[in-house]
Amino acid sequence: MTDQFKAVLEQSSLHPKPAGLVLQYGTAGFRTNAKQLDHIMFRMGLLATLRSKKTKATIGVMVTASHNPEEDNGVKLVDPMGEMLTATWEGFATQLANTEQEELLTAMKDIIKKEAINMSQEANLFVGRDTRSSSASLSQAVLDGVHALGGHSKDYGLVTTPQLHYMVCCQNTHGKYGDATLDGYYSKLCQAFLQLTRNASNRTDDQKYLCVDGANGIGALKVREIESRLKKELQMSIFNDGSKGELNRQCGADFVKVQQKPPTGIDMNSGDRCCSFDGDADRIVYYYTDSQGLFHLLDGDKIATLISTFLKELLIQAGLDLKIAVVQTAYANGSSTHYLENTMKVIVKCTKTGVKHLHHAAQEFDVGVYFEANGHGTVLFSKHAEVKIQQLAKATSINDEVKKAALLLQSTINIINQTVGDAISDMLLIEAILAIKGMTVQQWDSIYNDLPNRQLKVKVSDRRVIDTTDAERRVVSPAGLQEAIDTLVNNYSRARSFVRPSGTEDVVRVYAEADTQENADDLAHEVSLVVHRLAGVGEEPKPLH
Numbered sequence: 001m002t003d004q005f006k007a008v009l010e011q012s013s014l015h016p017k018p019a020g021l022v023l024q025y026g027t028a029g030f031r032t033n034a035k036q037l038d039h040i041m042f043r044m045g046l047l048a049t050l051r052s053k054k055t056k057a058t059i060g061v062m063v064t065a066s067h068n069p070e071e072d073n074g075v076k077l078v079d080p081m082g083e084m085l086t087a088t089w090e091g092f093a094t095q096l097a098n099t100e101q102e103e104l105l106t107a108m109k110d111i112i113k114k115e116a117i118n119m120s121q122e123a124n125l126f127v128g129r130d131t132r133s134s135s136a137s138l139s140q141a142v143l144d145g146v147h148a149l150g151g152h153s154k155d156y157g158l159v160t161t162p163q164l165h166y167m168v169c170c171q172n173t174h175g176k177y178g179d180a181t182l183d184g185y186y187s188k189l190c191q192a193f194l195q196l197t198r199n200a201s202n203r204t205d206d207q208k209y210l211c212v213d214g215a216n217g218i219g220a221l222k223v224r225e226i227e228s229r230l231k232k233e234l235q236m237s238i239f240n241d242g243s244k245g246e247l248n249r250q251c252g253a254d255f256v257k258v259q260q261k262p263p264t265g266i267d268m269n270s271g272d273r274c275c276s277f278d279g280d281a282d283r284i285v286y287y288y289t290d291s292q293g294l295f296h297l298l299d300g301d302k303i304a305t306l307i308s309t310f311l312k313e314l315l316i317q318a319g320l321d322l323k324i325a326v327v328q329t330a331y332a333n334g335s336s337t338h339y340l341e342n343t344m345k346v347i348v349k350c351t352k353t354g355v356k357h358l359h360h361a362a363q364e365f366d367v368g369v370y371f372e373a374n375g376h377g378t379v380l381f382s383k384h385a386e387v388k389i390q391q392l393a394k395a396t397s398i399n400d401e402v403k404k405a406a407l408l409l410q411s412t413i414n415i416i417n418q419t420v421g422d423a424i425s426d427m428l429l430i431e432a433i434l435a436i437k438g439m440t441v442q443q444w445d446s447i448y449n450d451l452p453n454r455q456l457k458v459k460v461s462d463r464r465v466i467d468t469t470d471a472e473r474r475v476v477s478p479a480g481l482q483e484a485i486d487t488l489v490n491n492y493s494r495a496r497s498f499v500r501p502s503g504t505e506d507v508v509r510v511y512a513e514a515d516t517q518e519n520a521d522d523l524a525h526e527v528s529l530v531v532h533r534l535a536g537v538g539e540e541p542k543p544l545h
């Protein structure tokens with residue numbers, strides 16, 4: 001046995017797998033109660049090291065469970081260009097995670113053989129973690145895995161998930177994307193923000209004011225680090241900064257989106273522009289309450305609309321013939337899709353749920369704006385688009401309007417984290433767009449009116465009994481379910497409904513929208529009854545009213 005494998009064997013006994021425990025690399029990595037994760041972390045350290053040898057590039061490992069409760073944790077692997085781990089390797093991750101202790105070396109050698117990995121190749125890993133109390137020891141377990149296989153590591157400590165994605169991309173592009181340091185990240189984003197807001201110099205302090213809910217997580221710590229760099233062009237009050245409240249409890253983007261109400265722990269006045277991050281700061285939603293005390297949510301669909309409108313107008317002003325598209329999922333509110341296709345006249349694509357699907361679809365366009373309704377999203381610029389924009393921004397013999405548009409596009413490229421959705425970067429872009437357009441949060445909200453909607457979940461014995469097609473908008477099996485949904489939908493006006501198995505929980509999710517809230521609620525309930533009858537366990541779902 002080589003020394004490398006001996007070290008793995010020795011070290012792995014310090015991170016033993018509970019016999020019989022089976023976990024899946026889900027939509028966004030492993031995620032479960034932190035107590036079950038020590039062996040997973042060690043093994044993901046091993047796998048990331050193999051991935052680094054295979055790709056001859058730096059790989060990232062992020063320890064976080066995002067919007068889950070404090071007692072959970074998880075791990076996501078980051079591929080060389082800052083994307084999420086490629087699908088075949090998700091399979092390897094699941095295999096390696098579930099192999100019993102005595103088979104670990106065999107399972108690892110199997111991957112080495114299948115992927116023809118040269119074990120004498122150097123490996124480099126970047127590791128980051130969120131603020132959970134379990135994260136420090138779990139990230140140490142990752143590092144133990146890396147070192148057992150002789151990999152080199154850089155531990156970034158506390159960072160947001162998108163910051164770690166950014167570091168990996170910077171490293172593997174040899175600095176072309178930016179400096180692989182926190183200072184590099186902040187400088188790039190903040191300089192771009194100041195460039196953009198130069199075009200909006202007459203704003204009052206009121207217009208510059210933003211309430212930020214940091215979900216008591218890493219995002220709160222990191223957004224605080226940019227405050228002074230923004231030169232008062234953005235004046236933030238940061239709530240739920242982790243100094244007293246618990247991570248994600250009654251706060252954060254997921255809570256606000258699902259509950260459709262403001263987080264606790266925030267001091268907001270009517271009309272104040274507010275936003276919430278999730279627990280690892282890769283999601284953001286905006287909201288405000290009006291003078292009647294009514295809550296208004298501006299979710300990922302509204303964000304995608306604002307950003308794509310801004311970009312499309314700039315491309316026209318700059319006279320650039322670049323193909324722009326918006327990528328959504330089945331959860332996108334029907335009004336947003338309608339507005340984008342019919343009023344904005346941009347291409348809209350629908351993909352399956354999960355960031356990697358949206359990301360890949362967005363890569364097919366010159367400018368691909370992608371957002372999930374839950375607030376995860378970013379913008380991707382093709383190489384071709386970036387070159388065209390840079391050339392135009394440098395050109396001398398062009399008129400002022402074209403020049404201005406080209407410079408704005410250039411700063412927009414710099415403010416965006418193209419590797420993955422990023423709450424801090426998205427926030428700065430949204431704030432800059434509102435400033436440049438002189439738009440209030442109410443005006444942004446009124447671009448289109450959301451259709452009332454409802455999401456429910458149905459407990460099932462095995463979520464795999466539901467199989468879908470057409471980007472999860474239609475059911476293929478069990479037989480008869482789609483027909484039953486169609487019949488129910490036909491009873492309502494402006495209605496739509498779909499069901500899909502969750503990728504993260506053992507449930508089937510039900511979505512319905514219709515002309516009124518009551519109708520959306522009724523339709524969602526009726527559809528969940530059909531799902532329950534065909535595949536459900538336990539009690540029948542109760543009506544909402």
Ligand code: 16G
Nearest residue numbers: 027028353354355356502503504505
């Ligand atoms: C994960 C995904 C998120 C998706 C959600 C759906 C990433 C980084 N995160 O959190 O994009 O919306 O799963 O969960 O891909 P579900 O399958 O349980 O509905």
Ligand code: MG
Nearest residue numbers: 066278280282
């Ligand atoms: Mg997250």
